[in-house]
Amino acid sequence: MITATAETAENYLTHEYGVKSWLLTQDHKRIALLYLASISFFFFLGGIFATVIRLELLTPPGDLVSSQTYNKLFTLHGVIMVFLFLIPSIPATLGNFLVPLMIGAKDLAFPKLNLLSWYLLMAGGILVLYAMLIGGVDTGWTFYVPFSTSYANTYVILTAVGIFIIGFSSILTGLNFIVTIHRMRAPGLTWFRLPLFIWAIYATSLIQVLGTPVLAVTLLLVAAERGLHLGIFDPALGGDPVLFQHLFWFYSHPAVYIMVLPGMGVISELVSVFSRKKVFGYKFVAFSSVAIAVLGFLVWGHHMFVSSQSVYASMVFSLLSFLVAVPSAIKVFNWTATLYKGSISYDTPMLYAFGFIGLFTIGGLTGTFLATLGFDVHVTDTYFVVAHFHYIMVGGTLMAYLGGMHYWWPKMTGRMYPEGWAKLSALVVFLGFNLTFFPQFIMGYLGMPRRYHAYPEEFQVYHVLSTAGASVLAVGYLIPAFYFIWSLRYGQIAPANPWNATGLEWQTTSPPPPENFEITPVVTYEAYDYTILEEMTVG
Amino acid sequence: MNPQFQLLPEQASTTAVHVDHLSIYLMVVAMFFSTLIFALIFVFAIKYRRRSEHERTTEITRALPLEITWTVVPFLLMMVMFGWGASVFFEMSRPPDDAMNIYVVGKQWMWKTQHLEGQREINELHVPLGRPVRLTMTSEDVIHSFYMPAFRVKFDVLPGRYTTAWFNPTKPGKYHLFCAEYCGTLHSGMIGWIYVMEPAEYERWLAGGTGAESLASNGQKLFEYLACANCHRTDKPGRCPNLTGLFGTPVTLTTGQKVMADESYIRESILHPGAKIVAGYQDIMPTFQGLVSEEDLLQLIEYIKSLSKQPSMAAPTLGALPPGLQKRGTTAGPAPRAQQKKNP
Numbered sequence: 001m002i003t004a005t006a007e008t009a010e011n012y013l014t015h016e017y018g019v020k021s022w023l024l025t026q027d028h029k030r031i032a033l034l035y036l037a038s039i040s041f042f043f044f045l046g047g048i049f050a051t052v053i054r055l056e057l058l059t060p061p062g063d064l065v066s067s068q069t070y071n072k073l074f075t076l077h078g079v080i081m082v083f084l085f086l087i088p089s090i091p092a093t094l095g096n097f098l099v100p101l102m103i104g105a106k107d108l109a110f111p112k113l114n115l116l117s118w119y120l121l122m123a124g125g126i127l128v129l130y131a132m133l134i135g136g137v138d139t140g141w142t143f144y145v146p147f148s149t150s151y152a153n154t155y156v157i158l159t160a161v162g163i164f165i166i167g168f169s170s171i172l173t174g175l176n177f178i179v180t181i182h183r184m185r186a187p188g189l190t191w192f193r194l195p196l197f198i199w200a201i202y203a204t205s206l207i208q209v210l211g212t213p214v215l216a217v218t219l220l221l222v223a224a225e226r227g228l229h230l231g232i233f234d235p236a237l238g239g240d241p242v243l244f245q246h247l248f249w250f251y252s253h254p255a256v257y258i259m260v261l262p263g264m265g266v267i268s269e270l271v272s273v274f275s276r277k278k279v280f281g282y283k284f285v286a287f288s289s290v291a292i293a294v295l296g297f298l299v300w301g302h303h304m305f306v307s308s309q310s311v312y313a314s315m316v317f318s319l320l321s322f323l324v325a326v327p328s329a330i331k332v333f334n335w336t337a338t339l340y341k342g343s344i345s346y347d348t349p350m351l352y353a354f355g356f357i358g359l360f361t362i363g364g365l366t367g368t369f370l371a372t373l374g375f376d377v378h379v380t381d382t383y384f385v386v387a388h389f390h391y392i393m394v395g396g397t398l399m400a401y402l403g404g405m406h407y408w409w410p411k412m413t414g415r416m417y418p419e420g421w422a423k424l425s426a427l428v429v430f431l432g433f434n435l436t437f438f439p440q441f442i443m444g445y446l447g448m449p450r451r452y453h454a455y456p457e458e459f460q461v462y463h464v465l466s467t468a469g470a471s472v473l474a475v476g477y478l479i480p481a482f483y484f485i486w487s488l489r490y491g492q493i494a495p496a497n498p499w500n501a502t503g504l505e506w507q508t509t510s511p512p513p514p515e516n517f518e519i520t521p522v523v524t525y526e527a528y529d530y531t532i533l534e535e536m537t538v539g
Numbered sequence: 540m541n542p543q544f545q546l547l548p549e550q551a552s553t554t555a556v557h558v559d560h561l562s563i564y565l566m567v568v569a570m571f572f573s574t575l576i577f578a579l580i581f582v583f584a585i586k587y588r589r590r591s592e593h594e595r596t597t598e599i600t601r602a603l604p605l606e607i608t609w610t611v612v613p614f615l616l617m618m619v620m621f622g623w624g625a626s627v628f629f630e631m632s633r634p635p636d637d638a639m640n641i642y643v644v645g646k647q648w649m650w651k652t653q654h655l656e657g658q659r660e661i662n663e664l665h666v667p668l669g670r671p672v673r674l675t676m677t678s679e680d681v682i683h684s685f686y687m688p689a690f691r692v693k694f695d696v697l698p699g700r701y702t703t704a705w706f707n708p709t710k711p712g713k714y715h716l717f718c719a720e721y722c723g724t725l726h727s728g729m730i731g732w733i734y735v736m737e738p739a740e741y742e743r744w745l746a747g748g749t750g751a752e753s754l755a756s757n758g759q760k761l762f763e764y765l766a767c768a769n770c771h772r773t774d775k776p777g778r779c780p781n782l783t784g785l786f787g788t789p790v791t792l793t794t795g796q797k798v799m800a801d802e803s804y805i806r807e808s809i810l811h812p813g814a815k816i817v818a819g820y821q822d823i824m825p826t827f828q829g830l831v832s833e834e835d836l837l838q839l840i841e842y843i844k845s846l847s848k849q850p851s852m853a854a855p856t857l858g859a860l861p862p863g864l865q866k867r868g869t870t871a872g873p874a875p876r877a878q879q880k881k882n883p
Contacts, residue, residue: 067724140721146698147681147723151647235699241682242697275587277596284606306684307695308702311632315625322617326610333609336576337602339583343594346584354580361576365569372620374561374627378691381684381719445562446548447688449719452727456715461544530596 011414011511026111027514032097033412034118035088040481042084042125047477049077054436054470057463062454070453071138072154076128078141079159083166084125086397087255090262091208092121092173094404095201097412099177101505101512102195104186104521109179113172120169127162131155140451142252145233145244149225157227160219167212167219170258174208177201186504188523192286195503195527196272196279199286200265203293207254207261211297215251218244245307249300257296260360260392261289263400264331267356270403271335273501274350275342278528281334288327295324305376314373321371328364332357347499348422352403355430359395363388366441383462384444390437402429402480410494414511415487421479429476435469502533551710551735552690557627559691564623568616631692634705638673641666642754642837645676645683645696648725650716653837657751662731664716667741671707675802679833684720687733693719701802708735758842761835765827773846779824780817786847791818805840 012029022030053073056064065073096114100107108114131137137159139148148156181202185194222244224230231237233244272279279285301309301317335357344350366388370376379385409417443462448455455463497506502525508517525532550559641664642653652664666672676685676696685704686693689712694704718729736744752760762768770779780790789797790804793816798804807814809831812824831839 062727067727071721071724071726138724142721144682144721147721151681151723235697241699275596276589276594278598280599281602281606284602305628306693308697308700311629314628318625318628319621322614322621325617326614329613330606330610332576333605336579336583337599337605339580339587340599341596342583342587343589343596344584344587345589354584357580358573358577361573362569365572368617368620369562369565369569372561372565372624374558374624374631375565376624377628377631377693378558378688380693381686382688442546446545447686447715447717449686449717449727451721454727456730458545 010513011509012514013414013511015514024115026107026115028096028100028108028111028114029412029512029516031114031118032093032095035092035096035121038118038122038125039085039088039093042080043477044481046077046080046085047474049073049080051470051474053077054467056453057455058467060455060457060460060463067453068138071140071451072132072136074451075137075140076132079128079137079163081393082141082255082259083163084121084128086259086393087166087170088121088173089259089397089401090266090404091177091201091204091258092117092169094266094401094408095177095204095262096173098408098505099180099198099201100184101411101508101516102198102503103181103184103189104504104517104523105180105184106515106517108176109183110176114176117169117172117176120165120172124162124164124166124169127165128159131158131162142248143219143222143244144248145222145225145239145241146236149222149232150234150236157223160223164216164219167216170208171212174205174212177205178209181205186521186523189504192283193523193526194286195265196268196282196285196289197262197265200261200268200289203289204258204261204265206290206293207258207296211251211254211258214247215255218247218251221247242304242307242309245304246300249303250297253300253303254293254296256389256392257292259397261292263356263397264289266400266404266407267335267353268331269501269503270349270353270407271338271357272528273407273499274347274353275339275344276500276530277338277342278526278530279334280337280340281330282527284330285334288330291327292324295320295327299324302371302376305373306380318371318373322368325364325368325371328360332361332364346423347406348417348419348426349403349407351423351426351430352399352406355426355433356396356399356403359391359399359430359433363391363395366391378447379444381450382444383440383448383450386450387437387440387444390440395433395437399429399433402426405480405484407499408505409484409487410498411505411510411512413488413491414494415491416494416498417480417487417491418483421483425476425479425483428472428479432469432472432474432476436466436473437469439463439465439469500530500533502528502530548691549689549710549712549714551708551712551714552687552692553707553709554627554631555689555691556709557630561623561627565620568620572613631705634673634703635671635707638671638705639667640673640675642834642841643674643676643685643696644679644833644837645685645718645722645729646679647681647723648718648729650685650718650729650731651834653754653834654745655754655841656745657753657757658745659751662716663734664731665734665736665741665744666708667738668708668711668735669738671705673703673705675837676702676704677833677837681722682720683718683722683729686717686719687714688717689714689733695720701806708733711735711737754838754841755845756842758838758840758845761831761839762842765830770824778820780820782843783846786844788847790815792816793818793820802840805843806836809836809839 012027056070135155137154137156139152139156181198221232225232231239233239233241268279268285299317299321301313302321305314370388406417406422439462443459448459494510496510504521640655644651650662652660678696678698683696684693685696690706692704692706694702712735714733716731716733718726770777771782773781773783785800788800790800791797810828812826813822816822
């Protein structure tokens with residue numbers, strides 16, 4: 001089944017040229033690259049906001065920007081990073097590119113819908129950017145009421161409409177993946193032969209389809225109260241502000257899993273390939289993704305332990321939050337066990353995988369701290385929470401995304417990235433990340449509240465460390481941006497299967513032809529079966 | 540405050556001790572698992588590094604016992620976290636009966652606190668050492684959160700309802716008060732100080748005020764000014780329920796439902812009188828929304844509380860009532876009984 005001929009003339013990048021061939025493409029691989037370009041832009045934009053935030057916090061008084069500007073900066077950093085980068089990141093780029101390739105299909109089930117999803121993301125993104133340019137929004141990405149509906153003097157409705165539209169992009173992408181994974185698997189590719197990345201994307205898609213409509217409704221209600229003065233959330237109009245928090249977190253907690261589950265899927269692939277072993281406990285890892293998706297819907301109240309929800313409700317949410325930690329722990333243990341007696345190489349993607357497991361472990365463990373009621377009261381809304389979710393979102397998802405980008409870069413572009421630079425940047429990212437966010441755990445336990453423009457002097461030492469780390473981290477992110485672009489032209493030509501991986505995506509050329517496979521593959525073996533690969537190479 | 544290097548926050552309340560003990564357990568569990576994972580990754584990565592390009596690996600069979608172990612052990616350790624955390628939380632959410640009451644009103648961007656004796660403070664709160672303090676809190680505008688890191692106590696302050704938090708300070712000193720829920724432009728300026736004072740010093744502080752009248756006494760004036768007593772009579776049956784002895788007792792509504800006459804009930808009855816009608820009465824009371832501020836409401840509530848036989852009301856921290864209340868009590872007023880009770 002190996003048809004690796006590096007000299008294939010026609011591939012998805014070269015069979016058509018021109019702007020139109022990109023903007024009207026229905027090829028999932030090209031759409032993935034459209035997403036890649038857009039979310040990279042949003043990532044660097046969100047990163048610029050983060051940089052200004054960290055610079056402001058270098059000194060205790062608010063001296064670099066005004067309070068209002070600071071509030072807009074952290075709001076836009078959150079909105080852009082969550083809705084325009086993290087949520088689309090792995091599913092819309094790597095997922096879009098890989099789901100059909102990994103299951104031996106020609107494309108997603110609904111190619112036109114896929115293109116529409118990208119346009120929706122862009123439309124929503126442009127609205128958010130437009131709102132930013134004409135004055136921005138200062139409600140925090142959480143849009144808590146009644147501040148957002150009755151008090152904020154910024155462009156709340158415009159931003160909310162932008163996110164509303166982005167939500168549909170997310171829903172349609174999820175829908176497309178679900179149908180594709182159900183209906184378009186290659187002959188012989190049974191559910192338990194699927195790569196674990198597919199399981200993770202499948203679980204993610206379920207959350208996207210089921211959760212995102214709740215966010216859409218919630219944002220519409222915010223707009224209705226703000227624009228039409230309907231009393232929904234503001235007590236002055238007869239509403240209930242805690243109702244908003246229930247609705248918001250009913251989506252936004254599962255959204256955390258939309259962000260991190262695909263990352264877990266990437267890590268399962270990387271750990272297997274670079275230790276040349278089948279993932280330990282395949283079924284446990286596969287089902288833990290589904291368990292996380294299901295249990296993730298039952299824990300939203302852990303964001304509201306001090307919000308005046310009933311004590312007993314808090315206890316139930318606390319208990320359920322511990323349950324959702326179990327499948328995450330299972331994954332970490334299984335990845336670690338996969339390394340045992342493996343043949344471990346230190347290629348860049350594997351360095352990111354190591355980084356992910358370490359940082360996700362810290363993020364996950366501090367998550368259990370936050371699920372512990374008596375502890376959460378003290379640290380909720382402090383930098384402890386900020387540190388925790390950055391360990392999950394940046395230490396977890398972003399590390400996985402970068403690891404995945406390096407791993408599949410040869411497949412996507414047909415070129416290798418420069419290994420030395422890549423290893424260096426992986427190290428810089430890891431060190432910079434920890435220096436940025438570890439001090440925030442201590443600062444949070446000391447009582448430093450989040451979203452503070454100015455702060456008491458005793459916290460300064462930790463803020464200085466954090467800002468220093470952020471500068472290192474920024475360098476760590478800029479290096480790959482340069483060498484990835486450099487490699488498009490000067491990188492070594494990539495072979496079809498540079499890592500000796502077993503996935504179907506490696507059995508077609510790099511980059512793949514427009515229709516992915518010349519002959520539809522037939523699968524007769526389980527995922528990560530490296531002995532089969534040897535036999536095939538020999539044969 | 541010296542900007543000195545700190546690793547751990549000041550521990551200045553009974554709750555802080557309990558939270559810190561819980562934190563130690565959490566830290567130990569976290570250190571154990573993170574060290575375990577890091578060490579395993581490190582050792583495996585070195586020991587099983589790829590030595591040749593054509594290395595073959597063997598699969599490990601008998602995975603189930605391992606899977607069960609690393610599912611069950613973390614689960615049990617987490618159930619300890621749950622139980623311990625829940626018990627600390629339960630204690631946090633149940634103020635002791637003998638706690639002294641202090642009212643907090645948050646607004647963009649300041650904290651207003653009121654002592655029962657009438658002292659009002661802005662962005663400051665003076666409390667005596669070693670005595671539980673119960674905060675009854677509300678907001679005039681958006682959601683705020685009253686956070687005292689040295690006490691490990693935080694609770695959201697919402698518009699349109701009362702929330703409570705409590706603490707028992709164990710160390711005299713000056714501690715941070717923060718707003719922890721983002722509330723707009725000057726959120727980071729919505730900060731203040733908690734002063735924990737020796738009890739005698741605290742009494743001197745209370746007495747050294749500007750001769751403010753007690754909350755209940757101000758509430759009584761408001762009660763008269765708003766002509767509440769025209770219907771809510773205490774001397775004979777009126778058109779509206781008699782409020783004497785009401786607070787803290789169950790009230791039967793026209794629907795047959797019973798509700799507790801607490802702060803929220805009284806607040807609602809003043810602002811939305813039609814929401815809950817007491818059995819045997821009619822929906823004739825007009826709303827006072829817009830006529831009374833959040834602070835007025837607290838004073839009215841405190842007055843209505845003073846009409847009942849709450850033990851915490853019978854024992855104010857100061858022996859003598861402010862002169863204003865004494866004078867009022869002699870001239871007129873719908874509640875001579877309560878005042879006699881308060882006046883030793």
